[in-house]
Amino acid sequence: MDASRVPVLRTVAPLVAFACGAALVSGCSGAEPSAGQARAATRAALPLPGADLQSAYLKVIRDVLPSVVQIQAGDTLGSGVVYDGKGHIVTNAHVVGDRRTFGVTTASSEDPLTATLVYSYPEQDLAVLRLDRVPAGLKAARFGDSEKVQVGQIVLAMGSPLGLSSSVTQGIVSATGRTVSESRDGGGTGATIANMVQTSAAINPGNSGGALVGLDGQVIGIPTLAAADPELGGSAAPGIGFAIPASMVRTVAGQIIAHGRVTDSGRAALGITGRTFVDESFRPAGVAVVDVKAGSAADKAGIRPGDVVTGLGGTDITTVTSLSEALAADRPGRRTTVTFTRDGVTRTVDVTLGEQ
Structure with a gap:
């Protein structure tokens, strides 16, 4: 199944309480160990296959986990990553919702610290908070190069x-x-987010805004979504999660911190408001244009309200989602074509994509 067509779930969790218990089991014997037991003990003391891998896991966790925080937004919980030493925290826009103040628990704080929203950018599902007080020992994560991520x-x-x-x-x-x-x-x-990293690591409610980390200790993405299995009633499909790539996180967070907003989204746009159009058989057949923004790419190309967009470049368009996905994979300023129908006649026009 094409992952771009798989329904996805947010991964912000309701605020819940857990009671955890531990049972300790011990055994003892006053007998001297047998020769076989002694040999087994000797083998257990030797390096085991995978010991180097385990050491790598432990090192990464020691290095990176202190940079991952818990965010409380009203009655929901999410995660975040310390972006710099000035108290900026990057997370998902759906974690912050419409709130402007938050409780943030860091690795070095026993009680939640207060934080304020700097800017939320729902179009890329990213947001930046800033701690009102930067605690001693706050450790920023290192963000990697998305081009180097390998399947x-x-x-x-x-x-x-x-x-x-x-x-x-x-x-x-x-x-x-x-x-x-x-x-x-x-x-x-x-x-609609392009170039996402798909992972088999478990992504559950509350993981949103956290860190997806390679064994070199660099954050390669921000876990954001888990796939939903329609056959399981829309519940999360195990082993299929998605993370926003680190390079996009750096681009968006860097602009927010520098300018207080996103100044260059890098996201292509036609400049229309549309709805999914269904044909006589009640099947999705395009995007009906409801409104065209003045001066936009669509406006300059002569597209008008009432037109039904059916193609962008070489991609067939059947729904608003498919149009969003096609635009997400493109770039502002690129010349392409838009195919649409008007009064039953199919037309194709050249268009220079704008920016969202």
């Missing part, structure tokens, strides 16, 4: 799934370059 690469997902702070799961990079549309149900932003 099969071992990764660890760090965050606060279901309110369990400082949790770590492991998996691999399952795919790169996925374009995924987020559902608006339950408070999602409805963003």
Whole structure:
């Protein structure tokens, strides 16, 4: 199944409480160890296969987990990553919602610290907060180069799934370059995000905004979505999660910190408001143009309200989602074509894409 067509879930968790218990089991014997037991003990003391891998896991967790925080936004919980030493925290826009103040628990704070929203950019499902007071020892994460991420690469997902702070799961990079549309149900932003990293590491409610980390200790993405399996009633599909690539996180967060907003989205746009058009058989057949922004790419190309867009470049357009996905994979300023119908006649026009 094409991952871009898989329904996806937000991964922000309701604020819940957990009671945890531990049982200790011990055994003892006053007998001297047998020769076989002695040999087994000697073998256990030797380096085991995978010991180097385990050491790498432990080192990454020690290095990166202190940079992952828990964010409380009203009655929901999410995660965030310390972006710099000035107290900036990057997270998902759907974690912050419409709130402007938050409680943030860092690795070095026993009680939640207060933080204020700098800017939320729902179009890319990213947001930046700033701690009102920067605690001593706050450690910024290192963000990697998305171009170097490889399928099969071992990764660890760090965050606060279901309110369990400082949790770590492991998996691999399952795919790169996925374009995924987020559902608006339950408070999602409805963003269509290109070049996402697909991972088998468990991504659960509360992981949103946390860190997907390689064994070199660099953050390669921000876990954002988990796929939903329609056959399981829309519940999360195990082993299929998506993270916003680190390079996009740096681009968006850097602009927000420098300018207080996103000044160059890098996201292509036609400049229309549309709805999915269905044909006589009630099948999605294009995007009906409801409104055209003055001076936009569509306006300059002569597209008008009432037209039905059916193609962008070489991509067939059948729904608003498919148009969003096609635009997300493109760039502002690129010349392409738009195919549409008007009064039953199919037309194709050249267009220079604008910026969202």
